[in-house]
Amino acid sequence: MTSPLFVFDAERDDVPVNRDELRAGWTITLPPAIKRHAMGAMRLQNGEKLQLSDGRGLRIDCEVADTQNGLVKVSEFTTEEQPITRLALVQALAKTGHDEQAIDMATQIGVDEVVPWQANRSISKWKAGRTDRKWEQTLVAATEQSRRAWKPTLDDCVSSKGVVAICRRACVHHELVIVLHQDATSTWDGIERKVAALEQRCLDDGKPRRVYVVVGPEGGISDDEVEQFTGAGAEVCVLGSNIMRASTAGPVALTLLARALGRFA
Structure with a gap:
């Protein structure tokens, strides 16, 4: 045991x-x-x-x-060293604890960084000194549960403008931002090819890079947000025909990415 x-x-x-x-x-x-x-x-x-x-x-x-x-x-x-290609979850605030469920499962899967996002359609509000403590406690408990030596870092809460900034920085550093959206036409196969190319770039030059997964709240990501993110260089894709909860979409995408990066035997 x-x-x-x-x-x-x-x-x-x-x-x-x-x-x-x-x-x-x-x-x-x-x-x-x-x-x-x-x-x-x-x-x-x-x-x-x-x-x-x-x-x-x-x-x-x-x-x-x-x-x-x-x-x-x-x-x-x-x-233990961190993986050279790191996984980050940009999780929109969601009601009834769906956001905390998402970061709990994401930690068990192996996410390296968590970014709280106050999306345009988020009903829940970020409360400094309260929400951040709850999220940090969730990350610690999930790290212990999964016996990880690396606890995911918890970044400051960002607005949609902050997500745009993340997209722009990612382009500069040859990183990848994946926005999960139910109305997207691009499918997951193309995403995995781009992730494989990013992994090879990391191995070639020895520089760590991130793959961001952006997940919206219960009401979804607004068309305006999608337009801003794609304009800043993000990739928008759909996971499948089933519409997933805010607590589920991120962990499913991270599981697929972890497998593609060889983290799962």
């Missing part, structure tokens, strides 16, 4: 981990929240295994040494 993984905040939590000095045999005191989860909720006992990660590629294999004081002993550690 895979050991449970817990993500700590390198800036907030008092975890004295220096990557250059980390050694097997070290004893680490778990942050209070992780201790409650590991020893309280999961009831891990002395001798049982767990993993710690800073969400930035560090994976520390540990063994519980003292449940009462929350002490674990380091057995080994590794540092």
Whole structure:
């Protein structure tokens, strides 16, 4: 059975981990929240295994040494590199938690970056200090669930003008922005060919690049938004004949992209 993984905040939590000095045999005191989860909720006992990660590629294999004081002993550690072709989800705010469902599933699939989008037709509103905390908690929980060493980065919420800016930057850096739209005529086959070409460019010059997937809210992306995005260089396509929810479209597209990029065996 895979050991449970817990993500700590390198800036907030008092975890004295220096990557250059980390050694097997070290004893680490778990942050209070992780201790409650590991020893309280999961009831891990002395001798049982767990993993710690800073969400930035560090994976520390540990063994519980003292449940009462929350002490674990380091057995080994590794540092994982990010994929050179990175997946980003531009997720429109959606009601009844559909947006949070989307980023939860996207994290489990392997998304590397999440961009909240206040679309023209979004009913929900972004509330700084509240919505961002909920989204961050969702990303952390999904990272732990999927045993990932990299937690997706959460960007600032953008307007539709911000998405246009993303499209323009993508063109400059030879990246790709894919807008999912039910009325598009382009199909997914052409998208995968372009993603394959982008991956080869990354491998040739060693520069990381992003593939953005843009997903609208329940009411869909407006014609004006689609026109602005395509005018700024985005690719607009339809996934299939079935119309998907705001919580589903992004994860489906990311699954196809992850498979095309060889992330799924």
